[in-house]
Amino acid sequence: MDDLRPGDHACLTYSDAEERLDIVAAFVRDGLGAGQKVICFTDVGGQVDVANELAERDVKPANGGQLAIRDNDAAWLSAGRASATNMIEMLSGELETAHRDGFAGLRVTADMCWATRPVAAVDELLVFETRVAGLFADGRLTAICQYDRQSFDQVTLAFAAKAHPRAVAAAVYYEDPLLRICRQHAPPGIRLAGEIDYRRVPELNQALAEALRLGGDIHVNLTHLTFMDAAAAAALGQAALSLQPGRAMAIVCGRAVRKVLDLVGVPDQPAVRIRLAHGRP
Known part of the structure; x- marks a missing residue:
């Protein structure tokens, strides 16, 4: 694009x-x-x-x-x-x-x-x-x-x-039968679909690093993510901590993923905004 x-x-x-x-x-x-x-x-x-x-x-x-x-x-x-x-x-x-x-x-x-x-x-x-x-x-x-x-x-x-x-196609950072991590064009950020655990945190960090370099707010679309472990959630929290003043991380996710984010304290960070995806478990 x-x-x-x-x-x-x-x-x-x-x-x-x-x-x-x-x-x-x-x-x-x-x-x-x-x-x-x-x-x-x-x-x-x-x-x-x-x-x-x-x-x-x-x-x-x-x-x-x-x-x-x-x-x-x-x-x-x-x-x-x-x-x-x-x-x-x-x-x-x-x-x-x-x-x-x-x-x-x-x-x-x-x-x-x-x-x-x-x-x-x-x-x-x-x-x-x-x-x-x-x-x-x-x-x-x-x-x-x-x-x-x-x-x-x-x-x-x-x-x-x-x-x-x-x-034209989205930039794909990682893809296998269980997980897809790709760039989200609008609003700018990344999207994850499937399931992610500690084994794919390096790929998640790579995608987050590029989003950080783009400037502006980061949008993390987890609408179609059905499972996230604490290690992957913590990686999002670390990325949010590295944001410069005035920038924010907007996360959209289902209730199951929101519970994991809550567990590691991601929503407690001032720069993080979380919205539940309509109709997602």
Whole structure:
């Protein structure tokens, strides 16, 4: 994400919904800050969810219709069918509208899952990804196409990766079947999912050290962490102690993890703010 530039056409393949939303939020926030028009395409009924998730990640759209969240079906399907020609014409029209309205450019991010429905044609999606390159030539259009690894077959995923000049992903500090530690883009910090104990404290410290170097408050997302031992909780406490005055560590977690944090005294530190994740045990 940090290396994405105007005119880039990038592919995001994901299996973690939270990671996907973090990257999308960072993409949207950067576009708004650059004075670009931003359009997010999502599933029918998902517009409100996307708006809420962006707000949860501190994405605050400016006035004047700079950010639009639109339904996939209405945008990509015509008479129940996908047409690469129609999709390219639609994007070309949006690009010209953004230019006419005085925006610095157009950013588009789209969840491509609509192509997996029976009424859609995956072959038209492949044609679209091949032919759309011409719209990026002058640097006014920047786009991220989102591909869910659980929805698309491996052949389509491989084609998508090849068809896009760039790829975006979260920085992963550690991953195995039980634990994933990665960078969180928005708000900036780290995210842990699974289970962590004393054996993975070095990897946790590595992730925390980078977050400390970034400056500002550190956000530690433990929403999907189901187990944490005292050693890992103590590592968070040590990182919080090293914060300079004026900086804070914001932790979101479930009740089980909160109990461990309480046990080692993490919430007692003035720089620490803890919030329980809604609906998490």
